[in-house]
Amino acid sequence: MDLLDALRPEARQAPLSGIVAVMTHGWGREGLIPLWAGEGDAPTPDFITRPAMESLAKGETFYTRQRGIPELREALARYHTRQFGRNFDFTEFLVTGGGMHAILLAVQATAGAGDEIVYLAPAWPNFPSAVEIAGAKAVPVRLDFNDNGWTLDPHRIESAITPRTKALFINTPSNPTGWTADAETLRVILEIARKHNLWIIADETYTLFHFDGGRAASFSDVMDEDDPVIFVNTFSKNWSMTGWRIGWVKVHPALQLVFENLIQYSTSGVATFMQRGGVAALDEGDAYVASQVERARKARDIATAIIGGTGRARLVAPAGAFYLFFGVEGVSDSAKAAFDIIDQANVGLAPGTAFGEGGEAFFRMCFNRRLEDVEEASKRIAGWISGL
Numbered sequence: 001m002d003l004l005d006a007l008r009p010e011a012r013q014a015p016l017s018g019i020v021a022v023m024t025h026g027w028g029r030e031g032l033i034p035l036w037a038g039e040g041d042a043p044t045p046d047f048i049t050r051p052a053m054e055s056l057a058k059g060e061t062f063y064t065r066q067r068g069i070p071e072l073r074e075a076l077a078r079y080h081t082r083q084f085g086r087n088f089d090f091t092e093f094l095v096t097g098g099g100m101h102a103i104l105l106a107v108q109a110t111a112g113a114g115d116e117i118v119y120l121a122p123a124w125p126n127f128p129s130a131v132e133i134a135g136a137k138a139v140p141v142r143l144d145f146n147d148n149g150w151t152l153d154p155h156r157i158e159s160a161i162t163p164r165t166k167a168l169f170i171n172t173p174s175n176p177t178g179w180t181a182d183a184e185t186l187r188v189i190l191e192i193a194r195k196h197n198l199w200i201i202a203d204e205t206y207t208l209f210h211f212d213g214g215r216a217a218s219f220s221d222v223m224d225e226d227d228p229v230i231f232v233n234t235f236s237k238n239w240s241m242t243g244w245r246i247g248w249v250k251v252h253p254a255l256q257l258v259f260e261n262l263i264q265y266s267t268s269g270v271a272t273f274m275q276r277g278g279v280a281a282l283d284e285g286d287a288y289v290a291s292q293v294e295r296a297r298k299a300r301d302i303a304t305a306i307i308g309g310t311g312r313a314r315l316v317a318p319a320g321a322f323y324l325f326f327g328v329e330g331v332s333d334s335a336k337a338a339f340d341i342i343d344q345a346n347v348g349l350a351p352g353t354a355f356g357e358g359g360e361a362f363f364r365m366c367f368n369r370r371l372e373d374v375e376e377a378s379k380r381i382a383g384w385i386s387g388l
Contacts, residue, residue: 010132010133010134010135011133013132014129014132014133015125015129017125017354018125018335018350018351018353018354019036019037019125019350019351019354021335022036022338022339022342022348022349022350022351023036023037023348025339025342026342026348029342029346031346032342032346032347032348033346033347033348033373033376033377033380034348035347035348035349035365035366035367035369035374035377036348036349036350036364036366037350037366038124038175038237038323038366039236039237039240039242039366039368040237040240040292040322040366040368040369041368041369041370041373042240042292043240044239044240044241044243044244044277045239045240045285045288047280047284047285047288048239048241048277048278048280048281048284048285049277050280051276051277051279051280052273052274052276052277053273054276055272055273055276056273060272060273060276061271061272061273062272063268063269064269064270064271064272064275065269066094066260066263066264066268066269067093067094067095067256067259067260067263068093068094068095068248068269068270068275069095069272069275069276070090071275071276071279072095072275072276072278072279072282073090073091073093073094073095074090075278075279075282075283076088076090076093076248076250076282077089077090077092077093078282078283079282079283080220080250082286083207083208083215084218084220084221088250089253091253091256092250092251092252092253093248093249093250094248094249094251094256094259094260094263095246095247095248095269095270095275095278096232096246096247096248096249096263096267096270097245097246097247097266097267097270098234098236098244098245098246098247099203099205099232099233099234099236099247100126100130100247101245101247101266101267102232102233102234102247102248102249103126103127103130103201103203103232104130104134104266105232105249105259105262105263105266106167106199106201106230106232106249107130107131107134107136107167107201108134108262109230109255109258109259109262110166110167110199110201110230111131111134111136111166111167112134112135112136113134113135113136114135114136114164115136115137115164115165115166116136116137116138116139116162116164116165116166117131117136117137117138117139117165117166117167117168117169117201118139118140118141118157118160118161118165118167118168118169119131119138119139119140119141119168119169119170119171120140120141120142120143120152120169120170120171120174120179121140121141121142121143121355121356121357121358121359122142122143122176122177122325122352122355122356122357122358122359122362123140123171123174123175123176123355123356124171124175124176124355125354125355125356127169127171127203128140128356131169136166137164139160139165140160140356140357140358141156141157141160142156142357142358143174143177143179143358145177145314145327145358147316148316149177149178149179149316149317149318149319150174150177150178150179150316150318150325151179152179152181152185154185154188154189154192155188157189157192158192158195158196161192161196161198165196165198166198166199167198167199167200167201168189168192168193168198168199168200168201169201169203170186170189170200170201170202170203170219171203171204171205172186172203172204172206172216172217172320173206173207173209173210173216173318173319173320173321174206174320174321175205175206175321175323176321176323176325176350176352176355176359176362176364177318177323177325178318178319178320178321178323178324178325179318179319179320180210180212180216180217180318180319180320180321181216181217182217183217183221183222185217186217186218186219186221186222187222190219190222190223190227190229193227193228194227198228199228199229199230200219200227200228200229200230201230201232202218202219202229202230202231202232203232203233204216204218204219204231204233205232205233205234205236205237206237206320206321206322208238208289208293209237209238209292209293209296209320209321209322210293210319210320211293211296211297211300211317211318211319211320212319212320216319216320219231225252226252230249230250230251230255231249231250231251232247232248232249233247233248233249233250234246234247234248235247235278235281237322237368238281238285238289238292239281239285239288239289240292241277241278241281244274244277245270245274246270246274246275246277246278292368295368295371296322296367296368298371299322299367299368299369299371299374300317300318300322300324300367301317302367302371302374302375302378303324303365303367303374303377303378304317304324306375306378306379306381306382307324307326307378307381307382307385309382310382310385310386312328312329312330312385312386312388313326313327313328313329313385314326314327314328314329314362315327322366322367322368323364323365323366323367324364324365324367325352325359325362325363325364325365326362326363326365327352327361327362327363328361328363328385328388329388330388331361331388332360332361333353333360333361334351334352334353334359334360334361334362334363335351335353335354337351337363338350338351338363340384341363341381341384344384344387345380345381345383345384346380347377347380347381347384349363349364349365349381350363350364350365350366351363351364352364365377365381
């Protein structure tokens with residue numbers, strides 16, 4: 001028996017990560033500035049780690065509730081009420097093993113073999129890969145890049161819909177482009193979903209990383225209570241908790257049992273001590289998040305000014321998230337060039353080829369780091385550009 005051939009083709013054919021390939025090439029190099037991964041450089045703050053450690057010390061190491069401990073679900077309701085200016089109930093939230101787990105649950109709930117999910121590209125590669133592994137088809141709708149940055153004609157979404165389409169995956173603010181939908185665009189997308197009886201999977205991970213004043217627009221601002229929207233989110237970005245692997249889904253209360261079952265048959269729940277940290281993040285972390293967003297704003301402006309100052313970079317300061325997705329005159333293969341940038345400039349970037357259609361000639365730079373590192377990395381990249 002050939003063990004590899006005996007596996008499902010969807011598993012065998014799961015794509016290798018273009019980001020990991022670059023990271024493997026550059027890891028361990030002295031003086032390298034790694035801006036390839038989608039995380040900041042700040043460790044989880046003490047006000048979050050302390051209650052987690054106290055929970056461990058108290059022996060909270062047993063099986064936990066599949067939907068999440070009541071304290072965390074109530075904290076999620078309070079957090080959303082603060083952010084969106086209307087009341088939310090704890091019955092709308094379930095705790096997941098990170099944002100990726102939340103996405104997997106949403107895919108499992110809405111699509112299977114032979115179905116299709118439409119998404120916006122360039123995109124974080126984990127989403128279309130998760131869809132394909134599930135046996136469904138991920139259908140890209142490309143964003144456009146012009147002098148105003150990345151833009152969407154929402155009617156392209158409708159053109160991509162077929163009788164097999166089950167859901168629309170909308171990530172705004174976007175990883176990697178920084179594209180950020182306004183409320184009117186979200187209304188148009190919602191009307192398309194209503195017209196075709198489709199689910200919306202709303203990834204609003206970067207809602208607070210918004211640089212045009214206040215948080216970004218959300219489907220929560222434009223939807224009715226019974227609209228078929230599944231929100232997926234994570235503690236990773238806002239509160240410097242990428243390694244904790246804890247997130248949440250927000251769904252209509254009528255869907256709670258279904259999603260509880262999906263959690264039961266995947267992870268069986270998130271450790272209680274991690275959830276204690278999540279409560280502290282939500283209830284005590286507003287000032288911390290604001291400080292991280294402000295630092296990211298300054299870093300964005302530094303990177304945009306230095307790299308844009310070469311006169312050979314295609315970029316527009318992103319409205320949201322914490323990535324600069326930029327192209328370089330004369331570079332069409334970012335996968336090869338990303339290795340050259342490591343070897344010649346000692347900076348790690350994610351190649352745009354990793355993000356699918358429309359990203360091939362771009363690089364993703366995560367600027368959620370110390371301003372000194374962002375400035376030095378930007379100068380090195382500018383030097384590399386000038387040497388082409």
